[in-house]
Amino acid sequence: MRPAALVTGAGQGMGAAIAARLAADGLAVAVNDIDAETVARTAERIGGTAHPFDVADPEAATAAVEAIGPLDVLVANHATMTMGPFEGTTEAEWARTIDVNLLGTATLLELAVPGMVERGWGRIVVIASEWGVTGWPNATPYAASKGGLISLVKSAARALGPHGVAVNAVAPGITDTPQLQVDADDAGISLAEMIERYAADIPLGRVGRPEDIAAVVSFLCSEAAIALVGQVLQPNGGTTRAGV
Numbered sequence: 001m002r003p004a005a006l007v008t009g010a011g012q013g014m015g016a017a018i019a020a021r022l023a024a025d026g027l028a029v030a031v032n033d034i035d036a037e038t039v040a041r042t043a044e045r046i047g048g049t050a051h052p053f054d055v056a057d058p059e060a061a062t063a064a065v066e067a068i069g070p071l072d073v074l075v076a077n078h079a080t081m082t083m084g085p086f087e088g089t090t091e092a093e094w095a096r097t098i099d100v101n102l103l104g105t106a107t108l109l110e111l112a113v114p115g116m117v118e119r120g121w122g123r124i125v126v127i128a129s130e131w132g133v134t135g136w137p138n139a140t141p142y143a144a145s146k147g148g149l150i151s152l153v154k155s156a157a158r159a160l161g162p163h164g165v166a167v168n169a170v171a172p173g174i175t176d177t178p179q180l181q182v183d184a185d186d187a188g189i190s191l192a193e194m195i196e197r198y199a200a201d202i203p204l205g206r207v208g209r210p211e212d213i214a215a216v217v218s219f220l221c222s223e224a225a226i227a228l229v230g231q232v233l234q235p236n237g238g239t240t241r242a243g244v
Contacts, residue, residue, distance in 0.1 A: 002028040004071050004219070008055055008108065009078030011038025013177030014127070017210035018075055021218045026163050030068045032078070039137035055104030056096070062111060070115040072196055076105045076149075077127040081142040081179065094141045101145035102152070109156060111164065122165035123221040126153050127213070130173040130236050140184060146171070157173045157230030166219050166229050173236025174198040175208035204237030 005022050009015040011033030019042055023029045029048035036052040043050035051068060051188045053060035082093045103142045105126060116122025131139060132146025150169055157167040174180070176195060177188045184194035192213070199206050216235050219225050234240055 001028055004028045004030065004069060005073035005075065006030045006068060006071050007075040007077060008032040008043055011035050013179065014175060014210045014213050015077040016042045017214040018077060018217050019048060021214035022073065022221065023048055025218055027073060032138060033065065037222050040101055045153045055108065056099040058107050061107050063133065065111040071112045073109060073123045074112045075125045075217055076108055078104060081139055081182060083138045083182055086140045089140060090119060096132055097141035099141070100139060102148045105149060106152060112159060116165045117160065117163040120164040124165065124167040125217050125220050128169045128171040128172050128232065130234065130240060131239060132236070133171055154230045161229045167234045168230065170213060170216050170226055171232050171234045173202065173208055173239050175210060177210060177211060193213065204236040206237065208214050208237060
C-alpha cells in the first residue's frame with residue numbers, strides 16, 4: 001500500500017509542483033485547495049484525489065482528513081497574503097491571514113499527528129517563507145504568520161521527534177508562482193518587471209521555481225532526511241544564508 005500524503009494549497013503554483021513530485025515519488029497524494037476546479041485539475045493530472053476545503057474551517061478540515069484516511073505525510077503549503085503599508089492593515093486582514101496560515105496549519109497537525117504517532121512514523125513539512133525569517137514591511141500579517149509557523153515547527157518537532165515523526169519547515173525565497181501578481185500589483189508594475197526586479201537582488205540571478213521547492217520537500221519526506229528534525233531549510237538562491 002502506498003504511503004498517503006496530503007498537500008494543501010495545491011491547486012496551482014508551488015503546491016501543485018509539490019503534489020506532482022510526491023506522486024512521482026510513489027505516494028498516494030490527496031490534493032487540497034479552496035478552489036474546487038483547480039484542485040480537480042491538479043488531482044487528475046497527478047493521479048491523486050481532490051479535497052477542496054478552507055483550511056481555516058476546522059470542521060471542514062476534520063471531515064476531509066477523515067475522508068482521506070491515515071496520513072503518512074502532511075505538507076502544509078496553503079497561504080493567503082495581502083500587501084499594503086503596515087499602518088493600513090485592517091483587522092480583517094490580520095484575522096484572515098492568521099486563521100489560514102497559522103491556525104489552519106495547527107489544526108491540520110492536530111488532525112494528522114495522532115495516527116502518525118500511533119504508527120511510529122510520519123513526515124510533516126510546513127511551507128513557511130523567507131519573509132517569516134526576515135520580515136517584510138508591506139506584508140506584515142503574512143510575515144508574522146510565517147514566523148509563527150517556524151516556531152510551531154520547532155515546538156512540534158521537539159514533541160513529536162521521539163515518536164518517529166519528523167517535522168520541518170521550508171522557507172522559500174521569491175518563487176515564480178501566481179502569488180507574485182499580488183507583489184506586482186502592490187508595486188504598480190507588470191508581473192515581468194516584478195520578477196526581473198526580484199531576480200536582480202538574488203545572488204543566483206533568478207527567482208525560484210516551484211520545482212526547486214518541490215525537490216526540497218521530496219527530500220524532507222524521504223528516509224534520507226531522517227536526521228533533519230525541527231529545521232528550517234531556505235531555498236532562496238542565496239538571499240539569506242543564516243539558519244534560524
